[in-house]
Amino acid sequence: MILKIDFESETPIYEQLRRQIIQGVAKGELKKGEELPSVRQMAEDIGINLHTVNKTYNILKSEGYLTIDRRKGAMISDSLPSVTDDYKEMLYGELEYIIANAYCRGISNDEFLNICKKVFNSYEKDSDI
Amino acid sequence: MILKIDFESETPIYEQLRRQIIQGVAKGELKKGEELPSVRQMAEDIGINLHTVNKTYNILKSEGYLTIDRRKGAMISDSLPSVTDDYKEMLYGELEYIIANAYCRGISNDEFLNICKKVFNSYEKDSDI
Amino acid sequence: MILKIDFESETPIYEQLRRQIIQGVAKGELKKGEELPSVRQMAEDIGINLHTVNKTYNILKSEGYLTIDRRKGAMISDSLPSVTDDYKEMLYGELEYIIANAYCRGISNDEFLNICKKVFNSYEKDSDI
Amino acid sequence: MILKIDFESETPIYEQLRRQIIQGVAKGELKKGEELPSVRQMAEDIGINLHTVNKTYNILKSEGYLTIDRRKGAMISDSLPSVTDDYKEMLYGELEYIIANAYCRGISNDEFLNICKKVFNSYEKDSDI
DNA sequence: GTGGTCTAGACCACG
DNA sequence: GTGGTCTAGACCACA
Numbered sequence: 294m295i296l297k298i299d300f301e302s303e304t305p306i307y308e309q310l311r312r313q314i315i316q317g318v319a320k321g322e323l324k325k326g327e328e329l330p331s332v333r334q335m336a337e338d339i340g341i342n343l344h345t346v347n348k349t350y351n352i353l354k355s356e357g358y359l360t361i362d363r364r365k366g367a368m369i370s371d372s373l374p375s376v377t378d379d380y381k382e383m384l385y386g387e388l389e390y391i392i393a394n395a396y397c398r399g400i401s402n403d404e405f406l407n408i409c410k411k412v413f414n415s416y417e418k419d420s421d422i
Numbered sequence: 423m424i425l426k427i428d429f430e431s432e433t434p435i436y437e438q439l440r441r442q443i444i445q446g447v448a449k450g451e452l453k454k455g456e457e458l459p460s461v462r463q464m465a466e467d468i469g470i471n472l473h474t475v476n477k478t479y480n481i482l483k484s485e486g487y488l489t490i491d492r493r494k495g496a497m498i499s500d501s502l503p504s505v506t507d508d509y510k511e512m513l514y515g516e517l518e519y520i521i522a523n524a525y526c527r528g529i530s531n532d533e534f535l536n537i538c539k540k541v542f543n544s545y546e547k548d549s550d551i
Numbered sequence: 552m553i554l555k556i557d558f559e560s561e562t563p564i565y566e567q568l569r570r571q572i573i574q575g576v577a578k579g580e581l582k583k584g585e586e587l588p589s590v591r592q593m594a595e596d597i598g599i600n601l602h603t604v605n606k607t608y609n610i611l612k613s614e615g616y617l618t619i620d621r622r623k624g625a626m627i628s629d630s631l632p633s634v635t636d637d638y639k640e641m642l643y644g645e646l647e648y649i650i651a652n653a654y655c656r657g658i659s660n661d662e663f664l665n666i667c668k669k670v671f672n673s674y675e676k677d678s679d680i
Numbered sequence: 681m682i683l684k685i686d687f688e689s690e691t692p693i694y695e696q697l698r699r700q701i702i703q704g705v706a707k708g709e710l711k712k713g714e715e716l717p718s719v720r721q722m723a724e725d726i727g728i729n730l731h732t733v734n735k736t737y738n739i740l741k742s743e744g745y746l747t748i749d750r751r752k753g754a755m756i757s758d759s760l761p762s763v764t765d766d767y768k769e770m771l772y773g774e775l776e777y778i779i780a781n782a783y784c785r786g787i788s789n790d791e792f793l794n795i796c797k798k799v800f801n802s803y804e805k806d807s808d809i
Numbered sequence: 810g811t812g813g814t815c816t817a818g819a820c821c822a823c824g
Numbered sequence: 825g826t827g828g829t830c831t832a833g834a835c836c837a838c839a
Contacts, residue, residue: 305829307829312522319522333811341830343831363812363839365811375528376529384524385541391513392541396545396551405542429622470824577780577783591825591827599816622823622826624825631785632784646795650799651803654706654800657809663796667779671783693839694838731838735838
């Protein structure tokens with residue numbers, strides 16, 4: 294799996310890393326139960342500090358995406374996180390803003406849904422969640 | 423229009439304010455050409471710092487949502503921002519992450535599209551953009 | 552409120568701090584809504600690094616004990632955390648071990664319950680949760 | 681006696697093992713004088729490192745739970761550890777924190793005592809210490 | 810070897 | 825001023 298960090302971005306490095314790992318799971322590049330590189334390895338690979346990787350791992354762990362096995366290190370959870378009330382609320386809030394912005398800029402309902410469909414299909418083809 | 427700031431949110435106040443104004447436009451609560459309260463007034467109304475409101479107004483202006491007139495203050499632009507390449511790229515990036523997260527948590531394509539449709543319709547009914 | 556860190560202890564500093572803050576709430580020394588010192592202030596007061604305090608605050612925030620107001624910093628939550636399933640499971644697990652140990656060492660049921668009562672009463676007298 | 685290690689737990693494996701052995705004694709599943717499997721055997725049974733079992737055995741020995749005989753291996757002590765000052769202090773400290781946490785979350789005195797009673801009774805029924 | 814903890818110093822975003 | 829982020833280097837516990 295290829296990870297690419299944009300050091301110029303407003304988005305914190307640990308958050309970019311977090312998102313890319315989640316997208317990796319959705320794409321099927323990271324399978325359930327698959328081991329991740331150690332924090333030191335990952336940090337070296339992408340040229341960042343190991344504490345930053347550590348932060349990402351811990352967040353993903355608290356979200357349920359990762360489990361940390363005392364013997365083997367970090368791995369993708371066998372059971373991914375589910376749809377909690379908190380998550381649903383967050384999702385709605387995000388979508389309300391994103392769609393408001395898109396709508397104001399003149400993107401039509403169909404156009405927007407087509408983008409979503411396309412993204413969704415790219416995940417459904419390649420993974421087995 | 424009712425503005426509600428969550429001071430305990432991770433999202434900066436100026437960004438919360440920005441999003442709510444954009445949603446206000448989408449909902450039709452803020453019409454094109456409509457004047458916004460002065461920086462001072464707005465700050466007092468919602469109990470935040472004057473600089474914070476200023477920051478929001480300036481961002482919205484640079485995005486094309488607002489036009490700021492020395493005499494009349496800030497008003498919603500007559501021509502709202504359009505779909506630039508930068509915006510499109512940003513939108514795709516955001517959706518890729520959001521949908522990846524939703525997909526991992528077991529939300530189906532239909533389910534997701536339905537949420538989007540619902541939000542979209544709520545805007546199309548109430549505004550005339 | 553007086554905080555005392557044992558630098559020789561096996562228990563991490565951030566955990567000692569976390570526990571003492573929780574006990575402070577139980578004792579009524581920290582009221583709901585009360586502001587806590589800034590991470591820098593707290594760190595200086597007890598002679599530890601500000602990142603360590605930061606870690607404690609973030610854990611307490613994720614548990615629901617603290618809320619971080621963007622304007623005023625950290626404060627005790629107005630609504631303290633409740634009894635979740637996770638918490639209950641953790642509590643049972645802890646008690647099963649503690650009581651097993653106490654029982655093996657010859658502490659009687661009554662003796663143990665009396666200790667608990669005493670501790671409990673000391674909290675109920677002094678706070679209003 | 682069944683031992684179950686959670687490799688994803690925060691609690692170190694050697695400590696999980698230690699606690700389960702103590703609970704085994706309290707439950708009467710391990711009688712005074714009873715021999716424990718050899719370090720090698722135990723390690724193999726539960727799929728952990730030999731050194732880890734060794735560490736557990738040594739701690740339990742230093743606490744007085746085990747006696748280690750060169751020929752016969754480890755066995756549950758005929759006289760279990762008693763209530764030392766150190767232990768009492770530790771117990772108080774633990775209970776102060778646990779009860780503080782429970783109290784803050786709205787668990788009542790009675791509720792808490794009932795849980796303790798229930799756990800205690802489960803031990804008193806099944807063992808003869 | 811792994812992750813966890815702690816310290817230290819720097820810069821930035823926010824209000 | 826506040827907390828958030830990132831880097832760096834050190835030590836330790838664990839397996």
